Amino acid sequence: MAIPNTWGAPYGGYGGPPPAPPVIPAKDLRPRRLWYVVAALLGAVLVGTGVTLVVLAIKDTVNSVYTAHTFAGGEQRTFGFTRGKTRAIYVSQSRWGHVDCRIPRELADSLTKPAGTFRVTHGARSWDRVLEFTPRTSGDYPVICASEVPGAEFALGDKPEVGGMVGGILAAVGCFLTAAVAVPAICIVTAVRRGRHRRRLLAAATPPMWGPPPSGAAPWPPAGPVA
Known part of the structure; x- marks a missing residue:
C-alpha cells in the first residue's frame, strides 16, 4: 500500500505518463523549406548551362x-x-x-x-x-x-578555334562541379539549421519534467518550536 504524501502523489505511486512532446509545424521552422527549391533550381540552371556550353562547343567545331x-x-x-x-x-x-x-x-x-x-x-x-x-x-x-x-x-x-572550344568545355566542367558542391551544401546547411531550430522550439514549449512546485506545508520537520 502506498504511503500518503502531503505534497500530492503518494509515495511509491504512479503519477501518470509524461506529457507528449508538442508538435512543431514544419512551416514554423527556419530557414524555410523554400531553400530546398532554391537548391534544386540552382542545380538545374548550372547543369543546363554546362550542357549548353558543351553542345555549343561541339556544334561550333563540327560546323567549322x-x-x-x-x-x-x-x-x-x-x-x-x-x-x-x-x-x-x-x-x-x-x-x-x-x-x-x-x-x-x-x-x-x-x-x-x-x-x-x-x-x-x-x-x-x-x-x-x-x-x-x-x-x-x-x-x-x-x-x-x-x-x-x-x-x-x-x-x-x-x-x-581550339582555345574557344577548350574554354567552353572547361566552363561547362566548372558549372557541373559547382552544381555538385553547391546543391548538397545548401540542402545540408538548411537541414541542420532547421533541426537546431526545431530543438530550440521544443525546449521552449516542453514543461519541466519535475512538474509544478509543491503546495502546502512541508511534512518535515514538524511544525513547532525546535528544542
Missing part, C-alpha cells in the same frame, strides 16, 4: 567544316572568300596520304601546313585539317586538291 560542299580529289570547286578571314582545307580519306592543293596566286601567296593536327568527325566521316591560307582579297575563286589515296574527299572550312 563545310561538309555540305565537299569535292573529290582532282575536282575543281569554286568558293567565296573574304579578305583576312583564314580558311582551312580538310580531307577525309581511308588512310594517311600526301595531299596537294592549289589556289590562284591572287587569292593568297601560299598554302601553309598547320603546326598541329585537328580532326572533326561528322556522321560516318572524319575530316583532318591539312592546309590553311588567309585570303588577301575577297571574291569567288577555284580550289583544286588531290590525294594519293583513292576516294579521298575534300572540304573547305574555317580555322578551328
Whole structure:
C-alpha cells in the first residue's frame, strides 16, 4: 500500500505518463523549406548551362567544316572568300596520304601546313585539317586538291578555334562541379539549421519534467518550536 504524501502523489505511486512532446509545424521552422527549391533550381540552371556550353562547343567545331560542299580529289570547286578571314582545307580519306592543293596566286601567296593536327568527325566521316591560307582579297575563286589515296574527299572550312572550344568545355566542367558542391551544401546547411531550430522550439514549449512546485506545508520537520 502506498504511503500518503502531503505534497500530492503518494509515495511509491504512479503519477501518470509524461506529457507528449508538442508538435512543431514544419512551416514554423527556419530557414524555410523554400531553400530546398532554391537548391534544386540552382542545380538545374548550372547543369543546363554546362550542357549548353558543351553542345555549343561541339556544334561550333563540327560546323567549322563545310561538309555540305565537299569535292573529290582532282575536282575543281569554286568558293567565296573574304579578305583576312583564314580558311582551312580538310580531307577525309581511308588512310594517311600526301595531299596537294592549289589556289590562284591572287587569292593568297601560299598554302601553309598547320603546326598541329585537328580532326572533326561528322556522321560516318572524319575530316583532318591539312592546309590553311588567309585570303588577301575577297571574291569567288577555284580550289583544286588531290590525294594519293583513292576516294579521298575534300572540304573547305574555317580555322578551328581550339582555345574557344577548350574554354567552353572547361566552363561547362566548372558549372557541373559547382552544381555538385553547391546543391548538397545548401540542402545540408538548411537541414541542420532547421533541426537546431526545431530543438530550440521544443525546449521552449516542453514543461519541466519535475512538474509544478509543491503546495502546502512541508511534512518535515514538524511544525513547532525546535528544542
